[in-house]
Amino acid sequence: MTDQNKPSNKTCIHCGDDCGKHPIIWEDKAFCCNGCQTVYQLLHSNQLGQYYEIEKVPGIKIDLPEPEASEKFDFLDLPEIKEKLLDFSDGGISKVRFFIPGIHCASCIWLLENLHSLHRAVIQSSVNFPKKEVSITFKDAQISLRQLVEMLASIHYVPEINPKDQSETKASKTTRTLLLKVGIAGFSFLNAMIYHFPQYLPGANELESGFRQLFGWLSFGLSIPVLFYCASDYFLSAWKSLKQKIISIDLPIALGLITLFTQSTIDIVSHTGIGYFDSLTGLVFFLLIGKWYQGITYEALTFERNYKSYFPVAVTKLGETGKETIPIEQLKAGDRILVRNQELIPADATIVSGQANIDYSFVTGESIPVSKQTGDFVFAGGRQAGSAIELLVQKEVEQSYLTQLWNQNPEKADDEPKLSGIINKVSQYFTIIIISIALAAAIYWQFTNSSKAIFAFTSVLIIACPCALALTIPFTFGSTMRQFGRKGFYLKNADVIEKLYRTTTVVFDKTGTITHAQSSRVQFEGKLLKPEQIAMIRSLCKHSSHPLSKTLFSQLEEGDLFEVTDFTELPSLGISGTVNGIKINMGSRFFVTGQKDGQKELKTQVWVFIETKVLGHFQFENNYREGLKETIDELEQHYDLHLISGDNESERANLLPLFKDHARLNFNQSPTDKLAYIKNLQANGKSTLMIGDGLNDAGALMESKVGLVIADNIYNFTPACDAILQAGKFGQLDRFLRFTRTSMTIVKLSFAISFLYNIVGISFAVSGNLSPIIAAILMPLSSVTVVAFATFSVRLSAAKSML
Amino acid sequence: MSVLFVLVIIGILVAAVFLIAFIWAVRSGQFDDTYTPSIRILFDDHISSDTTDEPQEKLKSKPKST
Numbered sequence: 001m002t003d004q005n006k007p008s009n010k011t012c013i014h015c016g017d018d019c020g021k022h023p024i025i026w027e028d029k030a031f032c033c034n035g036c037q038t039v040y041q042l043l044h045s046n047q048l049g050q051y052y053e054i055e056k057v058p059g060i061k062i063d064l065p066e067p068e069a070s071e072k073f074d075f076l077d078l079p080e081i082k083e084k085l086l087d088f089s090d091g092g093i094s095k096v097r098f099f100i101p102g103i104h105c106a107s108c109i110w111l112l113e114n115l116h117s118l119h120r121a122v123i124q125s126s127v128n129f130p131k132k133e134v135s136i137t138f139k140d141a142q143i144s145l146r147q148l149v150e151m152l153a154s155i156h157y158v159p160e161i162n163p164k165d166q167s168e169t170k171a172s173k174t175t176r177t178l179l180l181k182v183g184i185a186g187f188s189f190l191n192a193m194i195y196h197f198p199q200y201l202p203g204a205n206e207l208e209s210g211f212r213q214l215f216g217w218l219s220f221g222l223s224i225p226v227l228f229y230c231a232s233d234y235f236l237s238a239w240k241s242l243k244q245k246i247i248s249i250d251l252p253i254a255l256g257l258i259t260l261f262t263q264s265t266i267d268i269v270s271h272t273g274i275g276y277f278d279s280l281t282g283l284v285f286f287l288l289i290g291k292w293y294q295g296i297t298y299e300a301l302t303f304e305r306n307y308k309s310y311f312p313v314a315v316t317k318l319g320e321t322g323k324e325t326i327p328i329e330q331l332k333a334g335d336r337i338l339v340r341n342q343e344l345i346p347a348d349a350t351i352v353s354g355q356a357n358i359d360y361s362f363v364t365g366e367s368i369p370v371s372k373q374t375g376d377f378v379f380a381g382g383r384q385a386g387s388a389i390e391l392l393v394q395k396e397v398e399q400s401y402l403t404q405l406w407n408q409n410p411e412k413a414d415d416e417p418k419l420s421g422i423i424n425k426v427s428q429y430f431t432i433i434i435i436s437i438a439l440a441a442a443i444y445w446q447f448t449n450s451s452k453a454i455f456a457f458t459s460v461l462i463i464a465c466p467c468a469l470a471l472t473i474p475f476t477f478g479s480t481m482r483q484f485g486r487k488g489f490y491l492k493n494a495d496v497i498e499k500l501y502r503t504t505t506v507v508f509d510k511t512g513t514i515t516h517a518q519s520s521r522v523q524f525e526g527k528l529l530k531p532e533q534i535a536m537i538r539s540l541c542k543h544s545s546h547p548l549s550k551t552l553f554s555q556l557e558e559g560d561l562f563e564v565t566d567f568t569e570l571p572s573l574g575i576s577g578t579v580n581g582i583k584i585n586m587g588s589r590f591f592v593t594g595q596k597d598g599q600k601e602l603k604t605q606v607w608v609f610i611e612t613k614v615l616g617h618f619q620f621e622n623n624y625r626e627g628l629k630e631t632i633d634e635l636e637q638h639y640d641l642h643l644i645s646g647d648n649e650s651e652r653a654n655l656l657p658l659f660k661d662h663a664r665l666n667f668n669q670s671p672t673d674k675l676a677y678i679k680n681l682q683a684n685g686k687s688t689l690m691i692g693d694g695l696n697d698a699g700a701l702m703e704s705k706v707g708l709v710i711a712d713n714i715y716n717f718t719p720a721c722d723a724i725l726q727a728g729k730f731g732q733l734d735r736f737l738r739f740t741r742t743s744m745t746i747v748k749l750s751f752a753i754s755f756l757y758n759i760v761g762i763s764f765a766v767s768g769n770l771s772p773i774i775a776a777i778l779m780p781l782s783s784v785t786v787v788a789f790a791t792f793s794v795r796l797s798a799a800k801s802m803l
Numbered sequence: 804m805s806v807l808f809v810l811v812i813i814g815i816l817v818a819a820v821f822l823i824a825f826i827w828a829v830r831s832g833q834f835d836d837t838y839t840p841s842i843r844i845l846f847d848d849h850i851s852s853d854t855t856d857e858p859q860e861k862l863k864s865k866p867k868s869t
Contacts, residue, residue, distance in 0.1 A: 054846070106842045113843070129839040172835060179829050187822045191815060214808065218815065 016057030058107030075314030076146035098159035219277035256465025294474035354389030358382035459765035468754035488726035510645035526616010627731025634734035675699035757782035
């Protein structure tokens with residue numbers, strides 16, 4: 001497009017959006033909307049203009065005008081809510097942390113760390129960028145929590161306010177502990193190596209025995225914290241699984257560690273040598289490194305949200321005395337509440353008064369709002385679009401339909417995955433074989449040279465300690481997760497890769513998953529519209545905030561806009577106005593044509609009346625994601641594909657060619673039906689991957705082996721799941737799934753390598769020749785080889801398969 | 804040769820100091836966010852050192868200092 005056509009079109013200096021034909025000009029700068037201009041003005045008047053220099057167009061645009069914003073954060077004045085949110089409050093100074101999904105660039109960090117220039121009461125603020133979190137210390141006598149939030153909202157950094165999440169602080173504590181363990185193990189390993197090194201040199205026997213004693217006892221001291229602190233998890237989990245009669249990979253590790261330690265201690269006490277403490281500490285160090293490498297987390301993403309983080313913290317209750325803000329836990333059945341524009345319905349309720357126009361996009365993925373009349377029942381989870389409505393609460397939050405579904409099986413995790421993993425299958429055989437070899441060697445030496453019997457037995461256990469084996473999975477899957485993360489596919493943990501590999505059946509949700517959540521295809525049925533008529537329709541639509549009008553406005557061909565007079569919007573009916581002196585009505589069939597709906601129309605329609613007659617109607621159809629057909633075709637070769645949709649059958653004809661089989665297309669499925677469908681599949685031995693997006697999939701996502709959520713904005717709310725896929729990457733889903741198979745092959749090859757090392761090591765051990773130097777070389781070498789092989793081959797194959 | 808005994812002990816003590824420093828750093832949360840500080844260091848210390856606001860800044864600060 002040339003500049004000639006659109007001379008006045010500039011990009012907004014704040015957010016970088018196109019300003020359209022009529023930009024708002026302030027101090028010679030162009031803005032796309034009043035919101036952006038206000039922020040710019042505010043920052044400039046506070047000498048914060050540098051915000052616009054660190055990065056180009058750093059600002060955040062907020063589309064929705066918020067006329068009732070003054071009441072929006074009322075609940076932050078409630079003491080019980082304040083107490084929950086504040087990290088610390090004493091002597092007039094408070095500290096709070098906010099999750100702000102809008103944080104995205106260096107300018108954001110700069111601005112949020114300079115909040116004190118906007119308000120003097122802010123003492124200090126610091127941003128944690130990976131977590132998208134800002135922590136603010138402020139004087140609460142001069143600025144209330146509510147004012148602080150309103151200030152953040154005024155510069156368009158709207159915090160997402162949730163009661164403090166306990167699990168989150170716990171998670172950061174475990175990473176800290178792991179780091180500490182790695183550090184201590186590394187320290188001990190390196191120092192122990194120094195003390196052991198002289199023993200490995202030729203002429204080590206010449207060393208004064210006093211030195212040998214000193215070095216021995218020093219390494220003994222160094223290995224104590226390693227064994228009892230750093231490696232404690234391995235003993236614990238080995239013990240735990242033993243109690244459940246399971247042989248896990250941790251058992252041979254624990255056995256090896258104990259044998260190493262006892263054998264070495266005996267060596268020192270009996271003055272025969274200084275033992276294997278270097279191997280012992282090195283082993284633990286490598287194992288912990290593996291654990292740390294595998295444990296990468298996407299800190300700003302949350303995979304385990306409970307319903308509390310979705311619903312608001314407080315609601316406006318209408319009491320006899322008037323409006324009152326109460327925490328959501330205090331909401332009871334029978335309460336009357338007020339739900340304003342863009343607020344969530346917190347509990348199942350009936351409408352008392354007001355025009356309800358409810359957007360269930362978080363629930364179903366369908367963005368076109370549903371209008372409801374007084375007396376109608378509404379489910380919790382919808383978002384009101386339009387003026388405020390009054391509701392009578394029917395059920396408490398915990399008992400609402402969706403929350404119940406959500407809570408049905410809160411923890412499916414952690415009980416079974418440990419059993420099924422390939423590593424544990426391998427380790428079962430491994431442990432049994434190693435112990436038999438050790439026994440066989442001991443028995444053999446008992447008859448030939450009984451002094452060597454015990455030594456041979458312990459040697460086998462020492463050298464066979466499956467360090468390399470245990471590192472295979474963390475490094476292969478850890479690298480795979482990193483590759484996936486770089487491409488917009490985020491996994492909750494490394495176990496998910498193996499579960500994806502075992503998937504036999506893929507179940508899709510329709511709306512918002514394989515279709516675009518925000519845009520739909522618009523078709524006009526009726527007499528062909530003239531360009532002038534299209535321009536008139538667009539002009540009228542521009543005045544309405546209804547999502548259908550917005551879609552029409554953006555989908556219809558661009559052109560000049562006309563002035564509209566007598567604009568009226570009749571909720572749940574339509575809009576009308578006069579353009580160029582010509583009357584236009586648009587909206588439901590009943591509103592435009594006067595006819596009652598004869599038969600229930602399956603598709604969303606907007607009827608148009610211009611001047612004297614009805615011209616026809618716009619039809620809204622789902623817009624399928626790019627690459628859907630290719631992805632489905634590809635997936636079909638390996639998986640059973642199913643579709644479960646909460647929608648009606650209108651799309652059956654379009655989807656049949658893709659899914660081939662009628663039986664696999666299921667429409668009109670309620671959230672509980674979806675859950676039951678998955679349960680049924682899994683009861684028949686299918687390992688399912690559920691792909692969904694909304695709250696109505698929450699039950700199915702949790703029930704399936706792997707729940708995958710497709711999100712347009714990954715930092716927005718997503719139901720609890722195992723993986724999050726960026727919506728734009730939908731077309732690569734088959735490649736991701738295929739890559740899990742490559743990962744698995746790499747795991748198996750790495751297993752082979754570590755077995756080879758073990759065979760070499762055990763041949764030394766059974767012949768009674770395992771000296772500390774062989775252990776000191778062989779054990780780290782095998783670990784390093786496996787780690788290098790796993791990481792490099794994952795990288796190479798990822799590059800090869802163009803992931 | 805017996806000086807080696809002393810040196811070895813000194814060696815481990817020095818190493819222990821670093822270990823303690825590491826433990827302190829982890830405990831105080833210095834490894835919690837390893838990304839943001841890398842950006843923070845690039846910012847100018849004082850706000851409004853940028854060109855557009857310089858005159859205003861000078862006006863503001865002068866009366867205070869004199």
